[in-house]
Amino acid sequence: xxxxxxxxxxxxxxSGKTTRLLQRVAELQAAGLRVSSFKHxxxxxxxxxxxxxxxxxxxxxxxxxxxxxxxxxxxxxxVLVVDEIHFFGADFLATCHRLIQQGRYxxxxxxxxxxxxxxxxxxxxxxxxxxxxxMQGVCAVCGLPANRTHRKVPLLNNDLVGGPDEFEARCEExxxxxxxxxxxxxxxxx
Numbered sequence: 572x573x574x575x576x577x578x579x580x581x582x583x584x585x586s587g588k589t590t591r592l593l594q595r596v597a598e599l600q601a602a603g604l605r606v607s608s609f610k611h612x613x614x615x616x617x618x619x620x621x622x623x624x625x626x627x628x629x630x631x632x633x634x635x636x637x638x639x640x641x642x643x644x645x646x647x648x649x650v651l652v653v654d655e656i657h658f659f660g661a662d663f664l665a666t667c668h669r670l671i672q673q674g675r676y677x678x679x680x681x682x683x684x685x686x687x688x689x690x691x692x693x694x695x696x697x698x699x700x701x702x703x704x705x706m707q708g709v710c711a712v713c714g715l716p717a718n719r720t721h722r723k724v725p726l727l728n729n730d731l732v733g734g735p736d737e738f739e740a741r742c743e744e745x746x747x748x749x750x751x752x753x754x755x756x757x758x759x760x761x
Contacts, residue, residue, distance in 0.1 A: 573604065573649055573676040577667050579697050581683040582706030584720040585740040589624040591706065592654060592680040596630055599650050607648040608632040609641065611658040616734055622654045625734060638666035645675055656681035657691045664693040667700070686722045686738070687748040708740025719746035726751045 578595070580588050599606050610622050612634035617623035622632045632652075635641070638659050641651055651670065656663050656679045663679070670677055683694050683705065697703075708717040717740035724737050726749055741747075 573599075575671045575674045576676055577671065577697065577701040578676075578678045579694075579701035579703045580678070580680040580706065581694055581698070581703065583682065583684065583708050583718055583740050584738045585625065585735070586706035586708035586717070588680045588706050589622060589654065590626065590628065591704065592622065592652065592678065593624060593628050593630055595678055596652055604649040605647065606650045606652055607644045608652040609635050609644075609654070611655040612636045613658050614655045614732055616732055622652075638663040641666060641670065645670070645673065648675075650676045650678060652678045652680075654680050656697075657683075657685070657694055659693070661693045664696050667697060671700075682720060684719060685753070686720050686726075687753055688719055688746060689753075710742040710745055711739040712745040713742060715742045715744075717742045719743060721746055722749050725749075726754075 580591050582588055596606050596608065608622055608630050610632040618629065619634055620631060621629040623629040632654065633644070639662065641653070644651065667677055667679070679697065681694060682691065684690050710717040711721070719741045721739050721741040722737060723739055
């Protein structure tokens with residue numbers, strides 16, 4: 572059994588978050604721990620039932636819509652792994668607090684900022700209680716370290732999920748937020 576706590580892997584898109592998350596799961600499973608993996612149901616880019624890196628590596632995962640659903644799986648798990656936490660909002664932070672109080676270990680991964688450059692407050696707050704690894708990408712314009720997610724195409728139908736055709740990593744100098752206003756449904760997330 573592991574000690575209660577939270578491990579956070581965050582950064583911009585294309586910074587290696589999912590690859591690192593998959594490595595951590597392999598390490599924990601090799602140590603004999605029972606790991607249950609989850610992803611936000613909204614993210615079905617590569618698979619509805621797996622966490623998948625942009626390079627194609629994958630891990631079976633249970634799609635959930637609310638962080639409270641994690642409590643259905645705690646008895647069968649030593650470690651709860653959750654990808655795309657930026658989609659969950661403040662409820663994710665409260666759920667992590669409750670899981671820690673119950674003696675659980677959580678590994679969470681997701682964006683720390685939205686495509687407008689605004690921090691996700693619940694991810695920022697999670698940094699203060701977690702062992703945090705902030706990943707950086709490579710700026711698609713200049714090749715320097717990137718910490719922003721740049722939207723390459725117009726935002727249509729408030730679709731915030733995408734891959735390399737829609738997004739790229741950018742440094743602060745080359746980052747340009749979308750000119751479209753932030754959709755109402757994500758105002759509470761960022």
